[in-house]
Amino acid sequence: MTPPHQVTEALIKGESLAEKQPASLCTYNKMWAEAQEALNGLLQRxxxxKLLKVQKDRITVFQMLATFYIKYVQIFCNLETAYDQIVHPQKRLVIRQVLEGVMGRILELKNEMVELENSEFHYFDDILQDLKLSPEHIEIPIPRxxxxxxxxxxxxxxxxxxxxxINAGLQDIKPKKxxxxxxxxxxxxxIQxxxxxxxGRLRATFMKQIYLEEKRERQAKLQGAKGPNLDAAALCIQKVWRGFTQWKKxxxxREEEMIFLGMNPPPHFQRISASVARAQNVETKRCEVQGRHETEYENALVSIKTHLREIEGPDIKESLQEQIRQWFIECR
Structure with a gap:
């Protein structure tokens, strides 16, 4: 965590804090900077x-409000991601204030569009096409x-x-699986x-009946035959085994064909990849670091205040007393 005095010195000297941060944090610092720059440009616009002539055309006004709304939503998403991933507590405080302001402005624009069109549902197809965006870009996620x-x-x-x-008898005490x-x-x-x-079962039953009838007919013709027929037994085993192997092939x-046609997902499709698991692990650790840094920051505020009171307090008290004495001497 960057100490407060280093942050202040870097801001005074005009240095970039991203150069002093690890590569994993530079991405979110850059995202924050880009969102802040876009927000400044949007506010200026x-x-x-507002200084220009008031528009009376309802369509023109709606397009202007919708454009602002979409851009504010994009800024909101970037700020929310940066706030969730950055571990520096002082930066998070600043981003939190800006983020809440952006959310308030989104609600204001939404209210203005509702009052303009008397409807809570709006169509941004033309504007999204002009901005080269998809409908997913205007979905507002719940801040994490x-x-x-x-x-x-x-x-x-x-x-x-x-x-x-449970007390009302509407739920079982045993947890459901x-x-x-x-x-x-x-x-x-x-289902297939x-x-x-x-x-297959119906066909097997039908074929079994036919087979039994043929077997009875053969037994009736071969009443004089004695002993098992080894060749017939071997042939029967071969038929069953070859049928089974061909069925597996x-x-x-068929499965490969369905995968090729896109009808079935490829094997191991539902398995979580190593990259996703690693990203989830990093996110969990980042949350732990955020909590630890927040605690350190709160403790530092108390300790620094106490330290200043103990070290600088007597000097400040003596200086004030000296000023009061000097004032009494001069005004006497």
């Missing part, structure tokens, strides 16, 4: 538009610090609600397997 800061309260609330449901939902492709595959198995070929 809003001021210039909302959940992190109120995690304890949310858990307590869940416990209270669960206890109320979590059933992982299947993806759509897997559901379709299970079940239907093919049903058809056909199933494998």
């Amino acid at each position: 809003e001021i210039e538009d 610090y909302f959940i992190k800061e109120k995690l304890k309260v949310l858990r307590e609330r869940e416990k209270i609600l669960a206890q109320i449901l 979590y059933v992982k939902p299947l993806p759509l492709e897997e559901v379709i595959r299970v 397997i079940s239907e093919r198995a049903r058809q 056909t199933e494998k070929m």
Whole structure:
């Protein structure tokens, strides 16, 4: 964590703090700087538009508000990501203030658009096309610090609600086992397997009846034959084994064909990759570092204040007393 005096000195000298930070933090520092620069430009543009002549065309006004709204949403997403990932507590305080201001401005723009169109649903297709954005870019995520800061309260609330449901008899005391939902492709595959198995059982029953009838006819013709036929037994085993191996090959070929056509996901599709696992591990450690730095920062505020009171307090007190004495002497 960068000490406060180093931050102040760097800002006075005009140095970039990103040069003194590790490479993992430079990305989010750069994201913060870009978001701040975009925010300054957007605020300047809003001021210039207010100084111009008031627009009376409803479509023009809506396009202007929608453009501001989309850009503020993008800035909000960048600031929220930077706030969630940066571990420096003093930077987080600054970003938090800007982030809350941006959220307030988004609500104001949304309210103005609702009052303008008398509707809570708006269409930004033309504006998104002009800005070369997709609808995903205007989705407003829930800030992650909302959940992190109120995690304890949310858990307590869940416990209270669960206890109320248990007392009312609407929920079992025994916790239910979590059933992982299947993806759509897997559901379709299970249904196909079940239907093919049903058809296979019906066909097998029908073929078994035919086989038994043929067997009875052969036994009636070969009443004089004695002893097992080894060649027929070997031939039967070969038929069964070759049929099984060919069935496995056909199933494998069918699976490869479905993967090639994009009907089934490739193998190990649901497995979490090493990169994702590493990113999750880094995010967890980053949250731990954030908490540790926040605690150190709060403790440092108290210790520095106490240190100044103990070291500088007597000198300040003596200086003030000397000024008061001098004032009495001069005004006497």
